[in-house]
Amino acid sequence: MLVELAHVAIIAACLAVAVFYGRYMARVFNGDSNLLTPIIRPVEKIIYRLCGIDEQREMSWKNYLLMLICFEVLGIAFFFMLLMLQGVLPLNPQGLGSFRWDTALNTAFSFVTNTEWQVYSGERDMSYLSQILGVIVQDFLSPAVGLACSVALIRGFVRKNFDTIGNFWVDVTRIVFYIILPLALILAFAIASQGVIQNMNPYVTAKTLEGAEQLIPGGPAAGLIAMQIVCEDGGGFFNVNAVHPFETPTPLSYAFEMCIMLLVPASMCFAFGEMIRNRKIGWALFGAMLALYLLSSPFYLYPEFQGNPILEKLGVAGGMNLEGKEMRFTLFEDMIWTLTSMCPANGSTLVQHDSVLPLSFMGILWNIVVGAPIFGCWGEGIITMLYYFILAMFLGGLMTGRSPEMAGKKIEPREIILAAVSLLSSSLPTLVFTGIAISLPLALAGLNNYGPHGLMEIFYNYASICVNNGSPAAGLTTNTPFYNLTIVVGMAIGRYSTMFTALAIAGSLAKKKIIPMTAATLPVTSPFFIILVVGTVIIVNALQFFPIMMLGPILEHLFMQLGRTF
Amino acid sequence: MMDKNELARDLRACVLLFIVVCVLSIVYTLFINWSTQTIMPYQANGSLLYMNGTVVGSELIGQNFTSQGYFHGRPSAVNYAGNNSGGSNYGPTSAALMEQVRQRIEKVRIDNGLPANATVPADLVLASGSGLDPHISVASAFLQVPRVAKARGLPETDVRALVDRHIEPLQFGIFGQERVNVLKLNMALDELAMSRKR
Numbered sequence: 001m002l003v004e005l006a007h008v009a010i011i012a013a014c015l016a017v018a019v020f021y022g023r024y025m026a027r028v029f030n031g032d033s034n035l036l037t038p039i040i041r042p043v044e045k046i047i048y049r050l051c052g053i054d055e056q057r058e059m060s061w062k063n064y065l066l067m068l069i070c071f072e073v074l075g076i077a078f079f080f081m082l083l084m085l086q087g088v089l090p091l092n093p094q095g096l097g098s099f100r101w102d103t104a105l106n107t108a109f110s111f112v113t114n115t116e117w118q119v120y121s122g123e124r125d126m127s128y129l130s131q132i133l134g135v136i137v138q139d140f141l142s143p144a145v146g147l148a149c150s151v152a153l154i155r156g157f158v159r160k161n162f163d164t165i166g167n168f169w170v171d172v173t174r175i176v177f178y179i180i181l182p183l184a185l186i187l188a189f190a191i192a193s194q195g196v197i198q199n200m201n202p203y204v205t206a207k208t209l210e211g212a213e214q215l216i217p218g219g220p221a222a223g224l225i226a227m228q229i230v231c232e233d234g235g236g237f238f239n240v241n242a243v244h245p246f247e248t249p250t251p252l253s254y255a256f257e258m259c260i261m262l263l264v265p266a267s268m269c270f271a272f273g274e275m276i277r278n279r280k281i282g283w284a285l286f287g288a289m290l291a292l293y294l295l296s297s298p299f300y301l302y303p304e305f306q307g308n309p310i311l312e313k314l315g316v317a318g319g320m321n322l323e324g325k326e327m328r329f330t331l332f333e334d335m336i337w338t339l340t341s342m343c344p345a346n347g348s349t350l351v352q353h354d355s356v357l358p359l360s361f362m363g364i365l366w367n368i369v370v371g372a373p374i375f376g377c378w379g380e381g382i383i384t385m386l387y388y389f390i391l392a393m394f395l396g397g398l399m400t401g402r403s404p405e406m407a408g409k410k411i412e413p414r415e416i417i418l419a420a421v422s423l424l425s426s427s428l429p430t431l432v433f434t435g436i437a438i439s440l441p442l443a444l445a446g447l448n449n450y451g452p453h454g455l456m457e458i459f460y461n462y463a464s465i466c467v468n469n470g471s472p473a474a475g476l477t478t479n480t481p482f483y484n485l486t487i488v489v490g491m492a493i494g495r496y497s498t499m500f501t502a503l504a505i506a507g508s509l510a511k512k513k514i515i516p517m518t519a520a521t522l523p524v525t526s527p528f529f530i531i532l533v534v535g536t537v538i539i540v541n542a543l544q545f546f547p548i549m550m551l552g553p554i555l556e557h558l559f560m561q562l563g564r565t566f
Numbered sequence: 567m568m569d570k571n572e573l574a575r576d577l578r579a580c581v582l583l584f585i586v587v588c589v590l591s592i593v594y595t596l597f598i599n600w601s602t603q604t605i606m607p608y609q610a611n612g613s614l615l616y617m618n619g620t621v622v623g624s625e626l627i628g629q630n631f632t633s634q635g636y637f638h639g640r641p642s643a644v645n646y647a648g649n650n651s652g653g654s655n656y657g658p659t660s661a662a663l664m665e666q667v668r669q670r671i672e673k674v675r676i677d678n679g680l681p682a683n684a685t686v687p688a689d690l691v692l693a694s695g696s697g698l699d700p701h702i703s704v705a706s707a708f709l710q711v712p713r714v715a716k717a718r719g720l721p722e723t724d725v726r727a728l729v730d731r732h733i734e735p736l737q738f739g740i741f742g743q744e745r746v747n748v749l750k751l752n753m754a755l756d757e758l759a760m761s762r763k764r
Contacts, residue, residue: 006740051582052575063576070580078584123649136591141584169579176587181594188598195626198602198610203649206614206621208629209636209752215649216612216624223598240651243695245626246612251742308658311688315671317705320688323663324653327640327689327701330743352653352695361657453657475655556659565661 004332007255011340014259015266015290022270022282028178029151029171029275031055040177047173058164061507064152065500067168068145072112075141079108079134083126092127093202093218099125102484109488111135113495114142114377116228116235116347116470117487119479123217123238128200131224135235139227144175146379146495149502150268153383154275156506157407160514165506180230183260188226190256195249198222221246229257232265232377234347234470241471242341242348243326251328254350258340265344265375268382276407280525285385288533292374293343295534299363300335308357310563324352335360342367344375347464347471354449354457354475358560361456362553368463368471369427370541372498377468380495383502385533387419389524391540392533402522408514415508418501425497427544429490430466434459434548436486443482448475451566452556459548461487466494615749617756623749624648628700631752634677635717637702637710639748640689641670644697654693667691678713701745704733718759728754 027034033041048055059067082089083104087097099107103119110117111134120126126135148171155165192198197218204216221237225247228235238244248254266286273282304321312319325334329350337350342364353364367374372384389406394416397404404411437443437458447454460473465487472478478487523529559566602610613625623629628639630646639646643654656663670691675684687706707729715725732751736742 003736003740047583047586051579051586053579053583067576067580070577071584074580074584121650121652123651132591132595133588136595137584137588140587140591169576169583173583176590181590184594185598189602192598192602192609193606195609195613197612198599199612200599201611204612204614204621206623206629206648208623209749209756210629210631210633212630214623214627214629214646216614216621216627217649218612220595220599222602222610223595238651238696240653240696243653244651245628245696245698245700249613249626250737252737255741310659310664311667311692314664314668315683315685316667316688316691317685318688321658321692322688322694323656323658323692324695326695326699327703327745328699328742333742350695352655354655354657355653355695357658448655449657449660451659453659457657473655474653475657556657560659565659565664 007333007336010255010259011262014262018263018266019270021263022267023274025179025264025267025271026274028174029154029271031170031174034178036178036182044173044177048170051169053167053169053173055167055170058167060163061152061165061503064165064168065503068149068499068503071141071145071168071172075112075138076108079111079138080104082130082134083107086127086130089127089129091129091132091200093200094127096125096127102481103479106484106488109491110470111138111233111235112142113468113491114146114231114233115465115468115491115495116233117465117472117491118235118470119484121239122236123219128219131220131237136224136227139224139231139233139235140176140180141172142233143231143378144172144180146377146499147175147179147268148172148379149499150379150382153386153502153506154272156509157409158276159510160512162510165503165510179264180227183230183263184223184226187230187256187260188222191226191253192222194253195246196222196225196253197246217246229260229346229348230264232261232344232346234341236348240349240352242350243352245326245328248328248350251333254329254333254337257348258337261340261344261346261348262375264378265381268379272382278407281407284525284530285382285389288388288530289373289375289381289385291530291534292370292537293339296343296363296367296374297339299366300339300360301332303357303359304331304335306357309561310565313563321355321357324355338364339367342469342471344377344381347469349471352474353460353471354473358553358557362549365456365460365463365549365553366541368460368467368469369430369545370537372467373537380468380498383498384423387423388533388537390415390419391423392529392536393522393524395536396522396529396532400522402520405515405521406524408517409509409512410515415505418505422497422501423540426466426494429493430459430462431544431548433462433486433490437462440482442480446477446480446483448477449566452552452559453566455548456552456556459552462490466490468494615753617753622753625747625750626700627698628694629749631748633717634713636752636755637707637714637748638690639702640699641666641691641693642697643693646698648698651696651698653695653697678709700747700749701734702748704744704746707732707746707751714755718755720759720762724758725755728758
């Protein structure tokens, strides 16, 4: 029990750091001097001169969006070409071939949209050059672009009677250099010291004790894994992601990674409070996220410890479900990581999600479909939570007959419609594509499990990509043109619906004036309002996904109790 | 709307900033590569273990042991292929998984001379997440002691003491669980057997 409490204390300490880190981030976004200014500012200036960026010039929301689209298209095109030409490019000591076109397109989209859905196997398919110029470049850029959008939205709340919401290039540059780079460097050394590999050597052939041969993979893993943990993308260097002993070699490396995962998404709440000069709102956002995080924890911390009765009957001690888990970590560590990695949509897997017990699986699914607002991806988390605030404000305003306002900004039909569209747009492709896939024999051919679990495998994967989580229920074979292309569409809808609406709302909010608080204003910082927000999140998602949860994990749980297999 | 000049300038910024980040990624990787190779070459190169000058494996990557004279690791869905990590991805109601587990339990019982209704530690019959798990639980290691000792012709107490010495504790008393690294244990076992022969 003491050991478990120590883990909880570590997470709490990390969240406490987030309070201060949020203030640092706010200074970065505002362009104020901060701790790292003396070191990074000269580099920043050189980059602006080199790229012809005028720091002072600001953009309207439409221009901001246009630039964002240009940047994303360039990123996708570059990554796609890199993978198509991988076979003839250098830094490929294993002589790996080029990607098939649909796999390449899927991979390019997946990294640019910060989903990190990995249809390829890292150590078998991707050369060191593609890892560096493809994955690491997008590990810098995709979270930076996401965060930039949320910063633009925050500016919409801060500004009054403005037409502009910031400069896209300046935002991206600052996020890359002030926020991503320092964290990644620290984490890279921390995990490398624990045994994460970092080299450019060809794979080593070992002669095992029994005389067989075993390939020990190499590669620039530490730098890449540090990036993927910091940036919530969860796209590991190796096929099995964080569960690979070269990615999380010791239990301590697990703790490092878990803390860093939560840091930036939690800090964004406080950065918001700081920028809007109302720290209470930051705490309100954080409180809602934390409440949802804690509310989902029983799904992770209870069912897995009950064991699987079918295994117990076969003679496994205690029916302990260790399938897909590693012996370095306790069951508690496995599950708390899974909770922490699913909430910020990191999607890094320390256990094989396909193999956990049904009720834990439901918890994971719940955090995927609720997805973004519980800390969430870089940028997407805070944006989605703000949408739920807007939605709850609308509901609360209707119930009590007050005009909805947030932080002095009047919330009008345009904002409410955009927020609602964004919140529904990730679940629509999830359900539609799942429906199509389960009626197509060519899609069902990829299943690894049958019965309710098979349905969940398909549903899980579409849910995961549509909220840009990217963790897999890896049993399903998805490297087929059907899955690759539908997944590309899902990822694009999930990501760009959030960004488009965020910038549109930012634009319209920035134009509005700020109304002073009166007694008639519904206070967003009151505990009652936070309960309303949490309730809204739960109800909106439960209405959409409860039927499929019944057909999936709940049914499977009942079958498991009966000892039925498929 | 923005004028043509501004658009051209922004598009140039788009391409140039992208190139800057590409350069940054290369510099970042090279810097970490150089410094980890300098400060901690053992870890950076894969924690490789040598015996008589040849690589026998990595401390962190499990390998396949099938003979009776070695401690066995966990089942692996990819047969311990180092360049092809993977789990079985079988769900908790998978008939295929249960059939595998039934066969593995039977084999563990026969190999180790356990009664037909004995329970077996879960890690010894359920496949690991990566397929490369280098560890087994302490219970699984002790369970194999009589078999290994008999196959090697070593006294059971010596083998038991060897396992005792190879129990890895919790990191800083709070992280992880007690476990045994199978490859290291088997290397020590080979050494022990060798020294007895002399």
